[in-house]
Amino acid sequence: MGRGRTAQADFKSILADPQKLQALHTDIRAAINWRGGADNIVVMDYPKKEWVGKNLGELARLSGISDVEMAIKLRLEGYPNRGGGARLRGFSMSEADIEAFYAQPWVATSSDASIALPEDGPSVHARFYGTFPRKIRHYAMERGVVSLENAIRSMTSLPAQILGLRDRGLIREGMPADVVIFDPSKIKDKATFFEPHQHAEGVEYVLVNGKLAVDDSRPTWERAGTVLRR
Secondary structure (H helix, E strand, C coil): CHHHHHHHHHHHHHHCCHHHHHHHHHHHHHHHHHCCCHHHEEEEECCCHHHCCCEHHHHHHHHCCCHHHHHHHHHHHCCCCCHHHCEEEECCCCHHHHHHHHCCCCCCCCCCCCCCCHHHCCCCCCHHHHHHHHHHHHHHHHCCCCCHHHHHHCCCHHHHHHHCCCCCCCCCCCCCCCEEEECCCCCECCCCCCCCCCCCECEEEEEECCEEEEECCEECCCCCCCCCCC
């Protein structure tokens, strides 16, 4: 709590200095604009639980202040040990842009997510569980942005080709058996931003180096993966 009090005192000293306050407003405005506006910034966790799930623009309008002032209010009245006083998430990506990218045959599917476990809490992004099933279900099968075959290619042989991994990405004799078996009628991402720890539906079997990592839709916790080098 000591560091929280110190950070709060430092923040209040900035607010008391007209020149620093003006610079702070400029920085906050730039951060909001970079995310496409205050309505794209959602409160995911905050001491006032009635504010959770509302966006920054909505809260500003309810409070009768500007979005920049609302961001400052979140900091002042929020968690003292958390940057910004709250856990926020920006929803600034354009669906039109995503669909345009996915339609290109040279775009590989990737995610900057890592390993996540339920005990990691709600701060985990939904992409940790849902990136690849979502591309198959939503963008290939429902939206028709890309064919199912090319969606799968963008997750398998194409990234292996881009990374120069000659023994991965294909089902071929002599290659390690890295195989995912899913039901196209059931494949669907379930992870949400408020409940991210949900495995996708329809993934029935996963083999990593020939060993089952998922058996009959249940993780086996088999760790057969290896570090891949060119």
